[in-house]
Amino acid sequence: MKTWAILLGGLLVWTTHFFGLYAIAEIAPSRWITVLLTVPCLGVDAFLLLRGRRLEVRDTFAGWRRSIALGGVALSLVAVCWQALPPWFAGTE
Amino acid sequence: MKSETGFDPDLFNRFPTQGDRPEGEEEGLKRVWCAPKGWEYLTVVNNNYVGIYYLGTAFLFFLLAGVLGLLMRVQLAAPLMNVLPQATYNQVFTMHGTVMMFLFAVPMVEAAGVLLLPQMLAARDLPFPRLSAYAFWAYAVGGLAFFGSLFIGLAPDGGWFMYPPLTSKAYSPGINTDFWLLGIGFIEISAIAGAVEIIVGVLRTRAPGMSLDKMPIFAWAMLVFAVMIVIAFPSVILATLLLEIERAFNWPFFDATRGGDPVLWQHLFWFFGHPEVYIIFLPAAGMMSMIIPTVARAELVGYRLIVLAMIATGFISFGVWAHHMFATGLPPMTAGFFSAASMAVSLPAGIQVFSWIATFAVGKPRFNTPGLFAMGSVVIFVTGGLTGVMVALVPFDWQAHDTYFIVAHLHYVLIGGMVFPLFAAMYYWIPMVSRRPLSERWGRWVFGLMFGGMNIAFMPMHLSGLMGMPRRIYTYLPGSGWDTLNLISTLGAFMLAAGVLLFLIDMARNFRLAPEEGEAGNVFGAGTLEWLPTGLYSTRSIPVVKSREPLWDDPNISEDVERGRYFLPRTATGRRETIVTSPLLAEPQYVQIMPGPSVWPFAAALFTAGFFLALTVQAYLFALVSGVLGILAVLCWLADTDLPVPENDVDIGAGIRVPTYVTGPQSHGWWAMMILIVVMGMIFAMALFSLAFLWGNQPSFWTAPPPMLEALPIALGYLAVIAAAWGTRELHRIGKSWAILPALAGAIVAPALLWLDIGAWSAVTAPDAGGQGAAVFALFSLQGMVAAIAVLMALYLGWRQLRRVVTARRNNTLDLTCLFIAYTGAQGLVGTLFARSIGA
Amino acid sequence: MPAETDLKAVLGGWPPAVLDPAGPYSEPVTLLSWALLIGGAVVLAIVLAALGVALWGAPSLRKRLGGDKAIWIGGVAFPVVVLTVLLVWGLWLTGDLAAKAPRPGEMRVRVTGEMWWWRVSYLDKAGRPVMQDANELHVPIGETVLLELDSADVIHSFWVPRLAGKMDMIPGRRNLLRIQADQPGTYGGQCAEYCGGPHALMGFAVVAHTPESFKRWRAGRLAPRPAPPPSRGQELFLTSGCAACHTIAGTEARGLAGPDLTHVGSRRTLGAGILPNNRGTLAGWIADSQTLKPGNRMPNYKQFTAEELNALADYLAGLK
Structure with a gap:
């Protein structure tokens, strides 16, 4: 389980963020609520990034695991940032 | 490298083994994995x-x-x-x-x-x-x-x-x-x-x-x-x-x-x-x-x-x-x-x-x-x-x-x-x-x-x-x-x-199919294992993998594999089998005995097709007959699987011994059941979404659901179903001969609980009355389907118990049936509470 | 079958409608489209060049391409920059173009998609229908018109590419779409959501007038109509079942299933944008609409003699 959590951590943050935003848009569309979701998600991503960098690389498997983890967080960061934009540019109506 | 399962990775260094394997091993593999003839296709x-x-x-x-x-x-x-x-x-x-x-x-x-x-x-x-x-x-x-x-x-x-x-x-x-x-x-x-x-x-x-x-x-x-x-x-x-x-x-x-x-x-x-x-x-x-x-x-x-x-x-x-x-x-x-x-x-x-x-x-x-x-x-x-x-x-x-x-x-x-x-x-x-x-x-x-x-x-x-x-x-x-x-x-x-x-x-x-006579082979010079020489049993022995392109990195690997110098160079139990390894590092865990050819999957597929086709052309009697025959065919196909194995463990090469039968979260059957439960859970989750979506978009058609409080006994009932399934597994583990009874009871109680729920909702709305009724009764239909499968599985388990093929202490059929019954309880519980909370 | 007509003005032809905007709700999208098409071609050229270098390039160039760094730059960094710009542009336009509540004093029209034609209902300021038409929408140039898009049966999609992007017409919902034409003319459209049967033959036209001409047109439509002198055609219309589905104001024909024919003679096309509208096509349509537009909801009226058809066509063509 630990390995899977490391591998998928970043993308799980993305999942939470995306479906959270969808729920907000459906139930209570508001810019500030999306911010309340986005900021913690970015925080977790940053945390995962820092932790991922400190993961040990004692063998090829661990090294591979670390690469996937960091790459996943990087993609997640980009996607979460993009998803934070619509309320500000497209409006909330 | 740290081990995942306690297997000592140094054991891999025993391969490739030296010398020739005993006579007759390859023939044994060929016999067990023999090619079909005539109708056997x-x-x-x-x-x-x-x-x-x-x-x-x-x-x-x-x-x-x-x-x-x-x-x-x-x-x-x-x-x-x-x-x-x-x-x-x-x-x-x-x-x-x-x-x-x-x-x-x-x-x-x-x-x-x-x-x-x-x-x-x-x-x-x-x-x-x-x-x-x-x-x-x-x-x-x-x-x-x-x-x-x-x-x-x-x-x-x-x-x-x-x-x-x-x-x-x-x-x-x-x-x-x-x-x-x-x-x-x-x-x-x-x-x-x-x-x-x-x-x-x-x-x-x-x-x-x-x-x-x-x-x-x-x-x-x-x-x-x-x-x-x-x-x-x-x-x-x-x-x-x-x-x-x-x-x-x-x-x-x-x-x-x-x-x-x-x-x-x-x-x-x-x-x-x-x-x-x-x-x-x-x-x-x-x-x-x-x-x-x-x-x-x-x-x-x-x-x-x-x-x-x-x-x-x-x-x-x-x-x-x-x-x-x-x-x-x-x-x-x-x-x-x-x-x-x-x-x-x-x-x-x-x-x-x-x-x-x-x-x-x-x-x-x-x-x-x-x-x-x-x-x-x-x-x-x-x-x-x-x-x-x-x-x-x-x-x-x-x-x-x-x-x-x-x-x-x-x-x-x-x-x-x-x-x-x-x-x-x-x-x-x-x-x-x-x-x-x-x-x-x-x-x-x-x-x-x-x-x-x-x-x-x-x-x-x-x-x-x-x-x-x-x-x-x-x-x-x-x-x-x-x-x-x-x-x-x-x-x-x-x-x-x-x-x-x-x-x-x-x-x-x-294009000339050649499952036995030898194929054109690795004409492009690839490096991955599918290009090893194979028969119907796949490779003669199962190599230890040390890199991503083993054929490029180890020039001898094909010969060593072909001469049986790696894992499982024979059929260890005299049946079809493969090595099950751990999910992350692929350390050998046990030998899985595989089912062989059978007409029942084919028959089950035909009857499944007959069932759906007959439904489409509204030949309901034919559909019913096909459906029943289809279920029987599936039961026949299952009947000769998960039987007791005489050998507790076998040598899979170089003196490494692994079990032939495992249960619980390690077993491949458990994994398959968990995946099936995820599928059922996703279907149910989408049905919950549908109910919520209709409420969000068509609120004017909504009527108040039955009171949440009345669902209390139903919810407790579903919790009891989950507990019964868990109890059966524990009782079987400590060797009680009557262990399956709680699970059987649970499987029978689940439809009754559903009946109570349907009764309460029928007083409020009907499935053809509007979107809400339709969506709620769709939840119940799914629950009914799952509950029916659980009953069928419980009956099958009882039948196996009577045949005395439910192995003592640990048994996969029993485990998996209990898992599914527990899922039935959990789905019922969620459905009951969710349906009453939407628009309450 | 329909012959070539001035329908060319309705849809199609050169330049491509999407790239030939005629109003402020399509023009910004055209600019975006050009940026995307040209940008896409440039990126494709870059990728092809990279592939070419990888296959045939000098060793030093190939070495630069062959590592994780090149993958990060080409597969992640470059797209992130480009896509961020595009995303912001797209989002801003989305918010800008999406139609929200009616503006004060804005002209409103309800367009209802039906299998396989368009019911057009002009609304007053309070949203009450004041006049009916079909398959043709008249607007003044230079001002916005808010369309309320409904469906009477299945899902259709309203699309006049030179004026705006498309918007679906969905049973149980009312979508809004704002359009504006800047030049007088006829702008063609066609149903864009598959709606079964003759979905392919569900055309539509927006006719944009100068403000004065629009005022005249509107006044003409709203003016009380003198009852038309009784005619053979009218009599046939009222006694042969036509009135069960069609309305002609000022007569006893009050059917609602088919298009309102009060002004059918003034429409540019027949059969929802598929035929020119004249006495000949009117007669042909009545006798054999199932050949002209297979599957449409109007049965063939083969029982009419040629003389009767002519009388009906005369009558209908006269309903200006």
């Missing part, structure tokens, strides 16, 4: 046969749907043509899309997985061979019957997306739509079965030492593919169930005049439908990532990045479904989220494309046929990807949506992303199963015609779309300015078809 379950059947059938559907495409192109070659009358055209375009997506693309890549994965992972077979056989036969029989509806003019005509209300009873009174729902039903069954097979196969039957970071990239692709099926298909399963129920019983899920909502269908369909595109694309991309290193004679550059890209695609593709719905009036913010995710999903595709280019750059690329198709695929796929980014932008999509621009886009993506890699794969892997490879000289022509034809056919469609030509039109008026472009497209389509025809001729000339 219907009872085979071995992936070497089922994989080929599967591929052949899927390719047949490619050809059939391709012919439909040509017919459409003829009709559209000039304005007001009368080759296909309107009604026929509408059926033909519906079938073209449906057959290509459901009967060709998904089964084709699944078939490639069935054929290739055991070879690549050096497993003897996939872990559930009978399930593969069942999935294949259900698909083949059902698919052909479905296609046959075209010849009697009863083919579906609502488009492959089947939007209600056009497909509701009011506007499609004929049984055409029911044929669609039937045909898709089969694909749903076989796709889910295949996904279970592939997930467990990839994670648990890899060669020892093949840790996740050494797994062939195709196996990664298939793993992500299978997980995506498990998450995405439940949505379309539910959608098709709801639509069929609406049509048959008048429950108004999608009828806006009665509290339903046609947009609900679109959400359910596209939550499946867009991931579906990646479900098709990922395995093909996996093939590309296997073929290109061989073609370029270099290791794959960016293996880690590609694995990352595949996993990321698996996630992000679930956040893009509504980009098919930008024109439905989504609020701009909502549309924006889907637009952003659609941008994000293009990043992993870019990573893969640049990895392939990088691999070409570091290697010495050969321009053989697989290479040409791979390069052509990159060009076409990138073009389709770029138009994909365009339509991900909402304002552009408002213009391009449902025009020929989209037709062009999707054909670039699917032909570049799937069909070209598939042709590369056929040229590449056919020497693995055929005595002769395909002709390189002809291959160039095939490629040239297909590449040229594809671009000539689909490039002009971008323009006709921008000129205002909508999709799904059976004709157009003169003077629209679309004539020339359409004529060019038609010519290109025939050129593409000529390439495929040439391929077929080449196949007829050179």
